[in-house]
Each structure stands twice: as C-alpha cells, then as structure tokens.
Amino acid sequence: MSIGLIEQALRNIKVDKQHWATVSQRTPKQVNLWMKWLAPGLFIKRWLLLSITGTLLAVLGTAIWVGLTPVYRLIGFISDLLEAIARVMPNSISGPLALALGLIFLVWGQTRSLGSITEVLQVGEGEELIDRLLAHRRLNRGPKIVAIGGGTGLSTILRGLKEYSANITAIVTVADDGGSSGRLRREMGILPPGDIRNCVAALAAEEQLLTELFQYRFNSGDGLSGHSFGNLFLTAMTEITGDPERAIAASSKVLAVRGRVLPATLSDVSLWAEMEDGRRIEGESQIPHAQGRIATIGCTPDNPPALPSAIKAINEADFIILGPGSLYTSVIPNLLVPEIREAIAQSKVPRIYACNIMTQPGETDGYTVADHIRAIDRACGQRLFDAVVVNRRSPSAHTLIRYAQEKAHPVFCDREDISRLGRRIIAANIMAEDEHGYVRHDHQRLARVLLRWYGKTHGFKSLQDEAIVNL
Incomplete structure (x- = not known):
C-alpha cells in the first residue's frame, strides 16, 4: 500500500515538473x-x-x-x-x-x-535596449588588454577581444613603407595609416560594413588609383587635427570604436635588416623579398621615443598580448622602441605571445615556435612574455599543398626547446581555413583561449559564463 502511494507521489511530481517546464517555455517575451x-x-x-x-x-x-x-x-x-x-x-x-x-x-x-x-x-x-546596456556594462568591466603588433594579425585578434572587453589598447607598428601607406608617407609626411586603419576597422561597432568601406581601393583617378579609402580618411583627419594621435582618437569616436588604437611612436621610422650572408636590406617592404635568413633587425633612427599614451597603457594593463603577425615586420618593430620593451619587461601582469600558424617566406623560412621566441628575445635582449599560444591542428592536405608551392609550412611546435626557453605552451585549435586554402587565426577561438588563460593565471572572474563556450 505504501509503495503504491510513493509511486503515485512520484508521478505527481513528474507531472508538476512537466507542467512548470511548459509554463516557463510559454513565458511571454515581454x-x-x-x-x-x-x-x-x-x-x-x-x-x-x-x-x-x-x-x-x-x-x-x-x-x-x-x-x-x-x-x-x-x-x-x-x-x-x-x-x-x-x-x-x-x-x-x-x-x-x-x-x-x-x-x-x-x-x-x-x-x-x-x-x-x-x-x-x-x-x-x-x-x-536592455541587451545593449547589459553588454555595455559587461564590456566596461572587462580587463585592460594591450595588444601589440601590426598587419592583419593584430586586427584579427582585436575582432575577438572586443567581444570580451571594451578596455582594449592596440599598439601598432608605423614602419610600413609599401603600397598606399608608403605613398602617403612619402608624399604627405604622415605616419603610414595602413595598419592603424585595419585596427580601427576591427574595433568598430559596424565592423563588416566599415571594413569594406575602409578597404575599398580606387582603381582609377589621377593620384587616387591604388589608395584605400581608409588611408585617405585617416590622412585627412591628421591634416585637420594636426596630430596623428588626435586624428586616430577623433576617427575612433566617429566610428564608435570599442577600445583605442595607438602608434608605437610618432617618429618617421624605417626598418633595416642584416642577412646572414652579410647583406643589409633597407625598408620594411623590401625585407621579405631579400631571399635570405635574417640575422639582425633594427630601425632608423635608433631608439625612437615611444608615444607616452602607449607606455601609460602598458603600465596600467591587466593583460599584454604580442602578435600574431609577421615576426620581423609587424611584431618586432614595436619592440625596437626601447621604452615599450622596457615597460613590457617590467610589467607583472600575464604576458603571452600568439605565434603564427604558418611560416612566412622571406622572414621565417623553416622557423619553429622556439625560433620565433628566440628572435624576439634576441631583438629585445631580454625576456618579455611568459607563455606562447600555438595551433595544435594541422591544416588540410589541400591547404598544405597550396602553401608548399609558396615555400611555406606549418610552424612546428618544438616543445622541449620552448620549455628550455622558460615559456609555457598553450596549445589549442585556433585555426580557420577559407575556401581558397588560406590559413588564418580564428579570432573567436583565439580570443577565448587567451581570456581563459588570463582567467586561470590572474583569477579574473568577471567574464560571463555564457560568453565563453567550449572550444
């Protein structure tokens, strides 16, 4: 008799649960x-x-x-x-x-x-409106992140990081001397706007539309052909404000940028590289075409002064990220500014290097992850980061064949050498392949991996659980 009563009670409980589940599903959206x-x-x-x-x-x-x-x-x-x-x-x-x-x-x-x-x-x-307010509050409570680099690598990582924090500072190299940026630099006497343009577009609220607009290149017109709209926009803002830093800040405000973009220096910096065969190559755009192994990288003038705002951002940062991007022409040029590398070295916050997925012909032929680390240590004369994030999944056979034709290969993770260099390895699936067989960092996966590592090392608890999903 008692067993029957218990079974009936259990059935009633089950029915009640189903009833309330149905009611909760029918809860009005309002x-x-x-x-x-x-x-x-x-x-x-x-x-x-x-x-x-x-x-x-x-x-x-x-x-x-x-x-x-x-x-x-x-x-x-x-x-x-x-x-x-x-x-x-x-x-x-x-x-x-x-x-x-x-x-x-x-x-x-x-x-x-x-x-x-x-x-x-x-x-x-x-x-x-409530969703926008909630997102605004969550992002403003995010960690103060400083990302250092240039090229497409830095803009890629910024797209992912802006989903977790609005307190982002991108410190960008200004050594570019090729293409539209190089022409504007020579003709107008301004900082090369290309890498800055990419980062501003990546941090903008309407990223897709703004990226298409900023990347649009004029195909005709006397003096316009070859220039991108974004480069011309930043050049005009620099002429109007009279100061590159103010021009970038004003552009960021107009475009509703989440975070800020700062040049590493306001000096007119030119890169040079000495090859292992003794040649000296002048100019950032010429270094990848030198067909040799780089022994030393430097810049003219020597020891350019850092932008004070960039140093302040590093000193106040909760998390510092180097890369990804071209090793010798995007990442290391920022570290040739003495005040920047000293500020990073003295920082006590988590610091990590996002290594490239593929080698880059003319810069890192045959390089392993440890070779990338040694190159940064050699250029800086000291250790700047604690860990390195590497890709653990191999590209498809079709992609490997396409890259092999260009003499590029996946960057090998030599764990023993990395450990001897005193770096922790963060291996994760952070790769994205497009339909044309090109490999890039997946900005969402990379950002999740970086913020998870930061959370574990720094005890950061403000990230919403639903914002970080399984890899």
Missing part, C-alpha cells in the same frame, strides 16, 4: 525582457529610485520651509477626496481600480520613456 531590467549592475534602478526620493524630499523640504501649511492642506484635501470617493464607490472597488490605473500609467510611462531612449540611441532592429 516578461523576460522586464526581468532583465531587474538584473544587478545596470546602474539604472538605483539612480531612478534616488531621483524619486530626491523629488519627494525636495517637495517635503519646500513645504516645511514655508511653514507646513501646504502639507496640511494637501493632507486635508486628500482625506476629503477619499471620503467622497468612498461614499460613491466602496473601497473594495475603488482601491483595486486606483491600483490598476496607477500600474497602467507607470508601465505606460516607462515603456514610452524606454522607447524614446531606444529611438535616440538608434538600437538596431531585433535588438533590445
């Missing part, structure tokens, strides 16, 4: 939306309550100041009004009716207010 406004950390509810309290106190204070007469009259008027209503309509009807009208007016007013705010902020179709 209810879920309003529940989000009750989430802590928005800094809205507390200020709204404070405003209401302040209004009531101001009214009360004014009444007291003039001798309480208005308060007595108001209380008397309300008392007489309530008595009149009670004589016409019983309180069992008038009370709930007044409560319902009050709630309706409150919800209506708040809805209209939020609608007006949403319209002004131009929240996109299908996006709720």
Whole structure:
C-alpha cells in the first residue's frame, strides 16, 4: 500500500515538473525582457529610485520651509477626496481600480520613456535596449588588454577581444613603407595609416560594413588609383587635427570604436635588416623579398621615443598580448622602441605571445615556435612574455599543398626547446581555413583561449559564463 502511494507521489511530481517546464517555455517575451531590467549592475534602478526620493524630499523640504501649511492642506484635501470617493464607490472597488490605473500609467510611462531612449540611441532592429546596456556594462568591466603588433594579425585578434572587453589598447607598428601607406608617407609626411586603419576597422561597432568601406581601393583617378579609402580618411583627419594621435582618437569616436588604437611612436621610422650572408636590406617592404635568413633587425633612427599614451597603457594593463603577425615586420618593430620593451619587461601582469600558424617566406623560412621566441628575445635582449599560444591542428592536405608551392609550412611546435626557453605552451585549435586554402587565426577561438588563460593565471572572474563556450 505504501509503495503504491510513493509511486503515485512520484508521478505527481513528474507531472508538476512537466507542467512548470511548459509554463516557463510559454513565458511571454515581454516578461523576460522586464526581468532583465531587474538584473544587478545596470546602474539604472538605483539612480531612478534616488531621483524619486530626491523629488519627494525636495517637495517635503519646500513645504516645511514655508511653514507646513501646504502639507496640511494637501493632507486635508486628500482625506476629503477619499471620503467622497468612498461614499460613491466602496473601497473594495475603488482601491483595486486606483491600483490598476496607477500600474497602467507607470508601465505606460516607462515603456514610452524606454522607447524614446531606444529611438535616440538608434538600437538596431531585433535588438533590445536592455541587451545593449547589459553588454555595455559587461564590456566596461572587462580587463585592460594591450595588444601589440601590426598587419592583419593584430586586427584579427582585436575582432575577438572586443567581444570580451571594451578596455582594449592596440599598439601598432608605423614602419610600413609599401603600397598606399608608403605613398602617403612619402608624399604627405604622415605616419603610414595602413595598419592603424585595419585596427580601427576591427574595433568598430559596424565592423563588416566599415571594413569594406575602409578597404575599398580606387582603381582609377589621377593620384587616387591604388589608395584605400581608409588611408585617405585617416590622412585627412591628421591634416585637420594636426596630430596623428588626435586624428586616430577623433576617427575612433566617429566610428564608435570599442577600445583605442595607438602608434608605437610618432617618429618617421624605417626598418633595416642584416642577412646572414652579410647583406643589409633597407625598408620594411623590401625585407621579405631579400631571399635570405635574417640575422639582425633594427630601425632608423635608433631608439625612437615611444608615444607616452602607449607606455601609460602598458603600465596600467591587466593583460599584454604580442602578435600574431609577421615576426620581423609587424611584431618586432614595436619592440625596437626601447621604452615599450622596457615597460613590457617590467610589467607583472600575464604576458603571452600568439605565434603564427604558418611560416612566412622571406622572414621565417623553416622557423619553429622556439625560433620565433628566440628572435624576439634576441631583438629585445631580454625576456618579455611568459607563455606562447600555438595551433595544435594541422591544416588540410589541400591547404598544405597550396602553401608548399609558396615555400611555406606549418610552424612546428618544438616543445622541449620552448620549455628550455622558460615559456609555457598553450596549445589549442585556433585555426580557420577559407575556401581558397588560406590559413588564418580564428579570432573567436583565439580570443577565448587567451581570456581563459588570463582567467586561470590572474583569477579574473568577471567574464560571463555564457560568453565563453567550449572550444
């Protein structure tokens, strides 16, 4: 008998669970939306309550100041009004009716207010204001990240990092002397805008559209042919503001950039490389075409001064990332600025190097991961980072064949040599292949790996669990 009662009770519990699960699935979207406004950390509810309290106190204070007469009259008027209503309509009807009208007016007013705010902020179709506010609060609580490099590698990693923090500073090399950037540098006497352009576009809110716009190259026109719109835009902003740093900041504000982009130096820097066969190659664009192994890399002028804002960002950083990008023409040029490498060396925060996936003909032919690390240590004369993140998955056979035709191969992870160099290895699947057989870092996977490692080494707890998914 008792067993039968227990079975019946268990069946009832199961039915109740199914019932409430069904009810929760049918919860109106509007209810879920309003529940989000009750989430802590928005800094809205507390200020709204404070405003209401302040209004009531101001009214009360004014009444007291003039001798309480208005308060007595108001209380008397309300008392007489309530008595009149009670004589016409019983309180069992008038009370709930007044409560319902009050709630309706409150919800209506708040809805209209939020609608007006949403319209002004131009929240996109299908996006709720509360979701944007929650994302804004989460990103502003993110760690202060400094990413150092250049080229497409740095812009790739920035696309991933901006989903976890708005406190990002990209420090970009200004040694580019080829293509549109080189022409503008020679003709206008400005910093080469190419790498800066890529990073600004990567951090922009409307990244896809802005990237297409900034990468657009003019195919005709006297003097325009070969130039990208983004390079011309930054050149114009530099001419208007009179200062490269202010030009980048103004451009970032106009384009709603999440984070900031800083040049490593404001000096007119030119790279040079000495090859193992004794040749000296001048110019960043010429080094990859030298057909030899690089022995030493340097710049003219020697020891260029760093941008003060860049040094301040490194000193205040919670997390420092080097790379990915061309080893000798994107990553190391930033470290040729003495103040930057000294600031990184003195920092006590987690520091990591994101190694390239494939070797680069003319720069890193036959290089292993340990060779990349040795090159950075040799150029800096000291150890700058604690760990290295490497790709653990091999590209497809089709991709390997295509790269082999260009004399490029996957960067081999020589674990024993890396360990002897005192670096920790973070191996993960961080590769993306496109339909043309090109290999790039997957910006989402790479960012997740970097932030997870940072969280483990630094105890960072503010990342939302749902923002980091399994690799």
